[in-house]
Amino acid sequence: MHHPIEFHEVGAVVGLPGIASAAHDAGDSAGPAAEPGRGGRGGRGVAVDLRQVRKSYAGREVLKGLDLRIAPGEFVAIVGRSGCGKSTLLRLLAGLEGVSGGRVAFGEEAPEVRIMFQDSRLLPWKRVLANVGLGLPAARAGSPVAQALAKVGLAERGGEWPAVLSGGQRQRVALARALVHDPQLLLLDEPLGALDALTRIEMQQLIEDLWRERGFTAVLVTHDVQEAIALADRVILIEHGEITLDERIDLPRPRARGHASFARLEEAILSRLLLHPPSPGHAGDPDFGQGDVSLLRTVGQVAWAV
Numbered sequence: 148m149h150h151p152i153e154f155h156e157v158g159a160v161v162g163l164p165g166i167a168s169a170a171h172d173a174g175d176s177a178g179p180a181a182e183p184g185r186g187g188r189g190g191r192g193v194a195v196d197l198r199q200v201r202k203s204y205a206g207r208e209v210l211k212g213l214d215l216r217i218a219p220g221e222f223v224a225i226v227g228r229s230g231c232g233k234s235t236l237l238r239l240l241a242g243l244e245g246v247s248g249g250r251v252a253f254g255e256e257a258p259e260v261r262i263m264f265q266d267s268r269l270l271p272w273k274r275v276l277a278n279v280g281l282g283l284p285a286a287r288a289g290s291p292v293a294q295a296l297a298k299v300g301l302a303e304r305g306g307e308w309p310a311v312l313s314g315g316q317r318q319r320v321a322l323a324r325a326l327v328h329d330p331q332l333l334l335l336d337e338p339l340g341a342l343d344a345l346t347r348i349e350m351q352q353l354i355e356d357l358w359r360e361r362g363f364t365a366v367l368v369t370h371d372v373q374e375a376i377a378l379a380d381r382v383i384l385i386e387h388g389e390i391t392l393d394e395r396i397d398l399p400r401p402r403a404r405g406h407a408s409f410a411r412l413e414e415a416i417l418s419r420l421l422l423h424p425p426s427p428g429h430a431g432d433p434d435f436g437q438g439d440v441s442l443l444r445t446v447g448q449v450a451w452a453v
């Protein structure tokens with residue numbers, strides 16, 4: 148049964164009135180309406196609702212009024228050129244920074260949100276077990292920590308120091324450290340960016356498996372369009388601080404990179420990325436209109452029909 152979602156606001160509110168009612172007005176929604184994510188099965192995911200989110204640093208506007216709704220259990224990938232504001236968006240979602248305007252809201256009060264970065268950020272003076280159990284009461288840590296380590300394929304490595312692990316293994320530990328808290332929202336800030344190609348694909352599969360099993364909502368920032376298409380229900384493109392593309396990926400999972408429809412979708416998104424070169428200090432893309440989105444959607448649909 149479909150229940151309306153009541154959104155709970157986090158961070159500062161500037162310029163927008165009460166949220167709960169506005170969030171459900173069909174006509175008020177920017178982007179696709181929140182429908183349940185189709186991959187995650189565990190029902191653990193939380194809905195996310197961003198309205199007119201703005202973020203400035205020292206008077207320079209980095210995010211210029213983002214509207215984005217994410218359904219519970221949905222997997223969203225954010226792509227865009229370096230410096231377009233992807234990590235800033237994740238930090239706002241994580242509550243690590245406050246918005247300069249607009250609002251960030253979740254479908255539940257105080258959901259469990261975890262974030263994973265490109266570097267593992269493990270504490271080098273603590274063994275793997277202690278790193279994964281950080282923040283858990285000692286009495287409760289044992290079994291969940293062991294289970295999380297087993298999930299990421301490192302059941303035997305708990306007694307080791309982070310320094311003796313490979314980069315990929317350290318990221319697995321970082322993933323286990325997030326999993327142990329059973330997150331409702333998992334934020335992934337280019338977590339596989341420093342890994343070799345093979346390890347990267349293995350980690351992508353692991354993340355997808357865990358997402359399907361646990362059902363958390365996932366927001367992945369990545370420079371890799373293939374990675375975005377392989378994992379996400381929707382690929383969002385940010386350009387000059389604005390969302391200029393919100394593309395639903397309807398390919399069956401697991402997704403075969405070599406498949407013609409995958410390749411065409413990748414080409415379409417890449418060409419969209421390359422269409423508008425960076426223009427520092429320029430507010431938005433005046434020459435970008437609905438037509439561009441329609442064009443890409445057409446390309447995508449043709450690709451999916453193949």
Ligand SMILES: Nc1ncnc2c1ncn2[C@@H]1O[C@H](COP(=O)(O)OP(=O)(O)OP(=O)(O)O)[C@@H](O)[C@H]1O
Pocket residue numbers: 204205209227228229230231232233234235236
């Ligand atoms: N704490 C900060 N103080 C000042 N400027 C900041 C701060 N954090 C981010 N910025 C600026 O905001 C812009 C967006 O940064 P952000 O890290 O979100 O980009 P990004 O899209 O994630 O880039 P990349 O892909 O290179 O990681 C950049 O111009 C950056 O210099």
